[in-house]
Amino acid sequence: MQTSSAEAPQIDSLVLEISGPNVPDWILSREINLLPSSSELGGLVSAIAVFHQREYHEPNTDEASADLAIAFNAGIWGYDSWKPTLSFMCQSEGNDSYACTPFIITAYTIEECEDDAEVISEVAEEAVVKRMQSSKHDNAVLAHQLWAPESNPFSSRIERKTASVPRKYYENNAWQAWLLGPSTSAK
Known part of the structure; x- marks a missing residue:
């Protein structure tokens, strides 16, 4: 079309x-x-x-959210410091300008990408519970996976040598996308 x-x-x-x-x-x-x-x-x-x-969840001088957020090789699965940002993106603290931000996350491997997805799902589930307990927006969609972890056709073709693990690493080798934040229909 x-x-x-x-x-x-x-x-x-x-x-x-x-x-x-x-x-x-x-x-x-x-x-x-x-x-x-x-x-x-x-x-x-x-x-x-x-x-x-x-960090994304820290105070910003701009009022509106990003039209698109991208985290390159973020390692969300390995850093608890991502949880406040993910929670902020899911909750939006009642701020309509932060609703439904597309979020693309890349990883060195499919396995890491899947681990990132698991953490995002957990944080989103916690956000749903918090939102249901504290507001009338109990039917809000706070996290919707746009595409599941998959190989990224735009990844680097140069191997990143990593001595600590036996598998091959490539910059941005896998990716996934989410829509995070309350749905506008629930407001």
């Missing part, structure tokens, strides 16, 4: 926010222009990257 240009959203600017606790100090005050200086790409007038040294 083709979409006419009248139905397609017209995007003229893009802001790519890079955030996380490990963003280096030296780049925090920089704003990088991603467009070639003399051209527009497909109607895109501006495209910049901004950098923050914070």
Whole structure:
């Protein structure tokens, strides 16, 4: 099915926010222009990257949530520090602007990707229980898997040598996607 240009959203600017606790100090005050200086790409007038040294669930000066969140090789299964962010994305603390954020997670292996999915499911189930106990939104969809862990056709083809495990690791070798946050129909 083709979409006419009248139905397609017209995007003229893009802001790519890079955030996380490990963003280096030296780049925090920089704003990088991603467009070639003399051209527009497909109607895109501006495209910049901004950098923050914070986790997604920590206070943000912007009011709206991201249109898309991506966590590259996140290792959600191995770091409890992901749980507050996942809980925030599922709960949205009653803030309508944070509802239903698509979230793509990559992993070095399918097994790690499956382990990440298990943690996301657990945190989402906890969020459902909390939401049912504290509000009238007991029928909200807080986590919906858009696609299950699978091989990522865009992964690196260069093996990442890892001495501690016998399997082969590749950057972004597997991926999955979720829609996290209360459904707008439940509000």
